[in-house]
Amino acid sequence: MRAIILSLLFIFSISLAHAEELVLYRFVSDLSTLKVGDQLVIANPKAHEAMGKFPYTKGSHNRDAIPSHFISETELLINPEFIAELVLEGDPDAWLLKDEESYLSVKVGGKNELFVSSSPSHSRRNGDKETFLTISLSSDKRHHNLVFNVKSSSSWIPKQLTYNAGLYSCYSKRDSEVALYRRERIVDAIVIDEFKTATYYYGTKAFALPEGLTAYTIHANNGTLIKGRTYKGNQVLPANQAVIIEGSQGLYLLKEASTSEVADPENLLRGSDVRQSIEAASPNEKLYKLSIAESEGISSLGFYWDNETGDRIVNRPHKAYLAFTQSLTSTLRFISMPVPITMGITAIRNLSKNDVIYNLSGQKVTRPVSGIYIINGKKVYLK
Numbered sequence: 001m002r003a004i005i006l007s008l009l010f011i012f013s014i015s016l017a018h019a020e021e022l023v024l025y026r027f028v029s030d031l032s033t034l035k036v037g038d039q040l041v042i043a044n045p046k047a048h049e050a051m052g053k054f055p056y057t058k059g060s061h062n063r064d065a066i067p068s069h070f071i072s073e074t075e076l077l078i079n080p081e082f083i084a085e086l087v088l089e090g091d092p093d094a095w096l097l098k099d100e101e102s103y104l105s106v107k108v109g110g111k112n113e114l115f116v117s118s119s120p121s122h123s124r125r126n127g128d129k130e131t132f133l134t135i136s137l138s139s140d141k142r143h144h145n146l147v148f149n150v151k152s153s154s155s156w157i158p159k160q161l162t163y164n165a166g167l168y169s170c171y172s173k174r175d176s177e178v179a180l181y182r183r184e185r186i187v188d189a190i191v192i193d194e195f196k197t198a199t200y201y202y203g204t205k206a207f208a209l210p211e212g213l214t215a216y217t218i219h220a221n222n223g224t225l226i227k228g229r230t231y232k233g234n235q236v237l238p239a240n241q242a243v244i245i246e247g248s249q250g251l252y253l254l255k256e257a258s259t260s261e262v263a264d265p266e267n268l269l270r271g272s273d274v275r276q277s278i279e280a281a282s283p284n285e286k287l288y289k290l291s292i293a294e295s296e297g298i299s300s301l302g303f304y305w306d307n308e309t310g311d312r313i314v315n316r317p318h319k320a321y322l323a324f325t326q327s328l329t330s331t332l333r334f335i336s337m338p339v340p341i342t343m344g345i346t347a348i349r350n351l352s353k354n355d356v357i358y359n360l361s362g363q364k365v366t367r368p369v370s371g372i373y374i375i376n377g378k379k380v381y382l383k
Contacts, residue, residue, distance in 0.1 A: 021317060022189050025181035027074040028144070031092075031135055038088040039183040040097065042104075042114075043068060043076060045142065046177055050076070053084040053099060062115045069191070069251045073142075077187055077251065084116070085183065094132035094149070096120055105131050106148045106163050114146075114163065114178075131161075135180070143177035188254040192247050195301060199290050199320035201242040201271020207254040208236050213247035217267035218322065225324075229264045238262055242269035242320035244290070271320040279312045280323070286310035288322040 025041055028034065043050040044065070052064035063084060069077040086097040086104060097104040102116040120131055136145045146163045163178075188207065192198050200215065209215055209231050217228035231237055236259040272278065280287055287310060288303030303322045306313040313321050357365045357375050 022069070022077040022187050023080050024184045024187045025076050025078060026184050027142075028180045028182050029074070029137070029141065031137060034088060034092065034095075034135070036088055036090070040086045040088060040180050041078060041083055041183075042086070043179050043181050044177065045070065045073070045179050048076075050078055050181075051084045052082055054082070071251070076181060077189060090132065093134065095135065097133060104133070106146075106161060138177075143179045146178060188256070190245060190252045190254060192245070192249050192252065194249055195292065196246055196249060197290070197301065198245045199242070199269075199271075200237070200245050201240075201269075201273070201318050201320045202237075203240050203271070203273045206236055206239045206257050206259045208257040209233055209245075210247075210252040210254065213245055213252060215243040215245045217241070217243055217264040218269050219266050220268060220324070225268070228267055236261070242267060242271040244269070244320070268322055268324055269320045270323050271318065272315045274317050275315070277312060277314050278321070280310070282325070283311075285323055285325045287313040288324065289313060289315075290320070290322070 025043070028040070041050050047065070048068055048070055049065040050068040052066040054064050066078070066082050068083075071077060084099045086099050089096040089098055099116065102118050103120040104114060105117045105120065106114055131148045131150050134147045134149060136147070138145055148161045148163055150159045150161050188202070188205070190198055190200060190210070190213070192213075211233035213233055215231040215237060218225050219228040220226075231243070236257045237243065238259050238261045241263040270278075278287065287306060289306050291302070291304045292300045303324075306321075315321055355375050357368055
């Protein structure tokens with residue numbers, strides 16, 4: 001089995017869930033309220049997905065489908081960093097829906113699939129087309145019918161092209177429904193994924209920790225990372241307090257609260273309220289993000305360097321990271337979880353027949369695959 005060079009671990013790590021500013025969108029049930037400037041998303045209430053802003057790289061799809069959090073039949077929460085938020089232009093008889101760069105349109109010929117074009121005009125076999133949109137509410141009043149009115153540039157004879165709601169290219173599910181949701185307000189929330197762990201930071205607001213969650217800071221104790229302050233559900237997290245949060249998978253809404261408590265001064269966790277590139281404060285300070293290895297499961301949960309030297313990190317909004325001061329000769333690229341966190345992750349040499357190997361559950365292993373193991377009493381990482 002090949003040894004892994006731990007300096008490369010940052011390449012294979014992926015970020016975990018964290019606190020977010022999500023946007024609350026509400027289903028458009030009254031079309032007469034639509035107006036120029038409305039910010040809309042196209043969502044799939046059946047599959048709990050919404051149209052993303054990034055292109056889909058395979059097949060005929062040209063936009064990704066992004067998982068979204070439906071908190072009721074008419075409300076959903078989405079991170080706008082990944083969603084195609086479409087701005088309404090025109091008027092009720094000739095709407096245009098446009099995101100940051102492109103216009104929503106429909107394929108002419110073949111399957112009537114939604115796609116996003118750089119212009120509301122597009123070229124097909126029948127020549128240049130200019131499309132406008134009218135919107136109606138379906139008979140079940142749970143989704144919308146989109147009708148694209150197409151004009152030929154040569155004859156200017158209006159042609160109506162009704163769009164099939166089950167064939168829109170941002171989703172893979174063909175029995176799905178188109179539904180329009182309008183931006184209402186920003187909501188603070190914590191999203192816990194299948195690894196049941198998240199990081200949290202808010203610099204200016206204190207929040208009551210939702211019931212069912214546990215949060216803690218991290219301290220250093222003789223070269224070992226240990227839990228610092230611990231918070232249970234309904235206790236208030238002070239502003240400027242970066243923490244690790246554990247709990248069942250799900251979406252937890254945050255309620256702002258007041259407290260006289262100040263942030264833990266011994267906490268090694270830091271954070272930022274905006275996406276930010278952060279550099280280490282000193283030559284022997286290293287910065288880590290809580291992640292898993294891309295090809296691993298929960299056994300690889302831990303803190304990873306974000307670049308090849310550990311001296312800087314790109315931090316997402318309201319996400320925490322670890323700032324740990326080491327000796328100038330230290331090359332500790334990875335720190336394992338859960339806390340108490342042992343510091344002794346060793347780059348593994350080639351295995352020998354005399355090695356005694358256990359997994360993290362204490363079971364003896366004869367043919368280890370990639371992951372973290374206890375070999376001869378030491379924690380090592382095998383690639």
